[in-house]
Amino acid sequence: MANTVTFLSLGCDKNLVDSEHMLGLLNEGGFVLISEEDKAEVIIVNTCCFIDDAKQESIDSILEVAQYKKTGNCKALIVTGCMAERYKTELLEEMPEVDAVVGTTSYDKIVHIARNVLDQNEVKQHFEDVNRPHLENMPRVLTTGGYFAYIKIAEGCNSHCTYCIIPSLRGQYRSRPKEKIVEEVMQLAEDGVSEIILVAQNTTMYGIDKGYTLTNLLQELSDIDGIEWIRILYCYPENITDELIEEIKVNSKVCKYLDIPIQHSSDQILKRMNRKSSNAFLKQLIQKLRDNIPNIMIRSTLIVGFPGETEEDFNNLIDFVKETKLDRLGVFTYSQEEGTPAAKLANQIDEHIKESRKNTIMKIQQEISKQICATKVGKIFRVLIEGKLEKEDVYIGRTYGDAPVVDSKVFVEYEGDLMCGDFISVKITQADEYDLIGEVVYEYCE
Numbered sequence: 001m002a003n004t005v006t007f008l009s010l011g012c013d014k015n016l017v018d019s020e021h022m023l024g025l026l027n028e029g030g031f032v033l034i035s036e037e038d039k040a041e042v043i044i045v046n047t048c049c050f051i052d053d054a055k056q057e058s059i060d061s062i063l064e065v066a067q068y069k070k071t072g073n074c075k076a077l078i079v080t081g082c083m084a085e086r087y088k089t090e091l092l093e094e095m096p097e098v099d100a101v102v103g104t105t106s107y108d109k110i111v112h113i114a115r116n117v118l119d120q121n122e123v124k125q126h127f128e129d130v131n132r133p134h135l136e137n138m139p140r141v142l143t144t145g146g147y148f149a150y151i152k153i154a155e156g157c158n159s160h161c162t163y164c165i166i167p168s169l170r171g172q173y174r175s176r177p178k179e180k181i182v183e184e185v186m187q188l189a190e191d192g193v194s195e196i197i198l199v200a201q202n203t204t205m206y207g208i209d210k211g212y213t214l215t216n217l218l219q220e221l222s223d224i225d226g227i228e229w230i231r232i233l234y235c236y237p238e239n240i241t242d243e244l245i246e247e248i249k250v251n252s253k254v255c256k257y258l259d260i261p262i263q264h265s266s267d268q269i270l271k272r273m274n275r276k277s278s279n280a281f282l283k284q285l286i287q288k289l290r291d292n293i294p295n296i297m298i299r300s301t302l303i304v305g306f307p308g309e310t311e312e313d314f315n316n317l318i319d320f321v322k323e324t325k326l327d328r329l330g331v332f333t334y335s336q337e338e339g340t341p342a343a344k345l346a347n348q349i350d351e352h353i354k355e356s357r358k359n360t361i362m363k364i365q366q367e368i369s370k371q372i373c374a375t376k377v378g379k380i381f382r383v384l385i386e387g388k389l390e391k392e393d394v395y396i397g398r399t400y401g402d403a404p405v406v407d408s409k410v411f412v413e414y415e416g417d418l419m420c421g422d423f424i425s426v427k428i429t430q431a432d433e434y435d436l437i438g439e440v441v442y443e444y445c446e
Contacts, residue, residue, distance in 0.1 A: 002030050002031060002032045003031050003032070003041045003118060004032045004033075004040045004042070005026050005031045005033060005044065006033070006035060006042075006043055006044075007019055007022070007023055007033075008044070008061055009046045009143070010046060010054070011048025011058075011081065011082065012050075013150045013199050013233070013405075014150070015081055015082070016143065016144075017151075017152045018046060019143070020141055021107060021108075021135070021138040022046070022107050022110045023143070024138060024139030024140040025107075025108065025110055025138065026042075026110060027141055028111075028139050029111035029114075029115075031114070037068055038072035039072065040072070040074060041073050041074065041076065041118070042076045042117075043065045043074050044078045044080060045058065045065065045079050045081075047061075047080065047081040047084060048083065049083040050165070051335035051337070052335045055083065058081075059083075062077070062079060062098065063095075065077065066095075066097035069097065075117070075118060076099050076114055076117035076118055078098075078099060078113060079091055079101050079102070080101070080103075080104075080110070082166075084102055085104045085127070085130070086168075086169055088101055088103065092125065100114075100116070102126050103127035103130070104169055105130055105131075105171070106127055108138065109126040112126070113125075129171070130156070130171035131156070131174070133174060134152075134154075134176050136180050142193075145386065145420050145421070146191070146420075147193060147194055147420055147421030148194070148195035148196070148404065149193045149195075149196055151188075151198050151199065152200060153181055153198050153199070153200050153203060153217065154174060154175045154201070154203070154205070155174045155201075156172045156174050156201065157170060157173055157201035157202060158173040158205070160274060162272065162341040163273060163306065163335070163342040165337050165340055166201060170201065173208070174209065175205075175207050175208065175209050178210070178212060178217055181217065181221070182220050182221065182224070185227065186224050189225065189226035190226070193226070194226060194227060194228040194229065194423070195227075195231065196221065196227060196230055197231040197403065197404070198230065199234060201234065202235075203232055203233060203234050203235055204235045205236065213241075213243065215244050218247050218248075218251060219251070221253075227253060228253065229253065229400065230253050230254045231255045231403060232248075232254070232259070234261060235258050235261075237262060237277045237285050240289075245292050246292070248293055248296075249293045255401075256297065256400060256401075257298075257400055257403070258298055259299045259300070259403065260285075260299070260300050261301045263302060263303050264302060264303060265320035266309075266316040266317060267279055268308070269308070269309055272306065272307070272342070279316070283323070286298060286324050286326075297328065297402075298327050299326070299406075300328070300329055300330075301329070301330045302331045302332070302361065303331075303332050303334050304333055304334065304357040305333050305353060305357055305358075307336075307345035307346065307347050308345060309349055314357055318360070318361065321361060322364060327372055327401060328369075328408075329361075329362075329365045329368075332358070333351070333355060333357075336348060366433050367433075373408075373432065373434065376436060377428050377430065377431050379428055380426065380427050381400075381426055381428065381438070382399070382400065382425060382426075383397035383398065383399055383412060383426040384397055384398050384422075385412070385419065385422045385424060386398060387420055388418070389411075392411075394411045394437075395411070395412040395414055396410070396411060397426070399436075408436065409435045410426060410428075410437070411435065411437045412426055412439070413437070414439070424440055425440065426439065426440060427439055427440075
């Protein structure tokens with residue numbers, strides 16, 4: 001009888017891609033994929049440890065599923081991903097519940113490791129060089145509903161921001177071959193995927209090590225039949241070229257949406273973070289994007305409470321948020337991560353000050369978002385349906401301006417039957433601080 005396996009994927013969508021490939025490998029390896037944790041013989045936790053909260057979530061998740069060794073069928077608890085890479089020795093020593101650990105560039109060995117644990121062999125870990133080339137031609141089981149998929153276009157990072165541990169866990173920046181990405185997307189399109197979301201630690205650096213650009217990739221991907229939306233996440237501002245801006249403007253399949261991790265607006269803090277932008281540059285870039293791409297939606301993330309962040313620095317950030325009026329904004333408190341240069345900086349900020357600053361920014365952004373959403377009432381948008389709330393009898397969807405999970409929703413009133421992945425035209429009738437309510441119309445919309 002085949003062994004059963006279940007999977008917990010934590011952290012970012014780049015991690016989710018790795019999880020989906022491991023699921024594909026396990027499926028091909030004869031394992032039966034199930035969702036019930038208490039019934040699974042093998043439980044795999046693909047972890048994140050980017051910040052303290054993510055690290056704690058990973059630890060809590062491991063301990064939570066470990067109970068199924070006593071109360072369920074679990075015979076093998078395997079930890080993969082960034083926490084496994086970072087704490088390869090400590091995990092096995094300090095968490096006896098864990099049977100094996102697998103590094104970030106070793107997930108192609110997941111079937112081998114799982115079999116070893118079940119057969120009670122000695123091999124309990126597998127790690128490769130973090131600069132190992134990206135694993136290609138891996139099977140994949142989509143967990144995103146079948147109508148959209150994340151496409152990892154590169155691995156690793158060369159930026160070395162002082163607060164970030166990722167380069168030591170994921171290696172140097174390595175672009176995937178363009179033809180391999182195109183091949184993958186063509187197969188996904190044949191399988192029914194209509195929205196692809198390009199991800200990497202820095203998508204705008206794509207191709208720098210191979211002699212081509214993100215613009216080249218977008219042009220080839222947009223030629224694939226069946227792909228309706230191409231969305232770009234994690235665009236470092238200093239790498240957004242005029243060529244890329246023009247491509248987003250003229251390419252009808254590329255969503256007029258950019259996720260640009262800015263992190264701060266104070267020149268002093270940006271320098272201490274080892275970021276390559278400045279307050280003036282960021283404002284100019286945002287204005288250039290809005291001038292050149294009508295109705296572009298801009299998402300960003302900020303870090304508050306970085307070591308040495310003064311009241312003046314924080315007020316600079318407040319002014320920046322109020323002036324730029326970004327469409328989407330996430331705010332994180334700085335996490336003092338061991339092994340990073342920022343962890344050793346003087347003038348670390350107290351946690352309660354970090355939280356207070358985060359709440360201040362989010363309150364300001366909430367009002368900005370409310371104003372932006374109000375301008376959408378009466379307009380018609382193309383909406384991608386993602387499900388239905390049966391109790392409320394409304395469908396849930398997203399516009400071009402909404403990435404899955406992190407952004408807003410559109411609640412659609414409609415008496416007919418809609419399927420996940422359907423594109424429909426919706427007239428917005430109401431709006432709150434973040435979400436929209438609308439009704440289906442039968443007229444053309446961009």
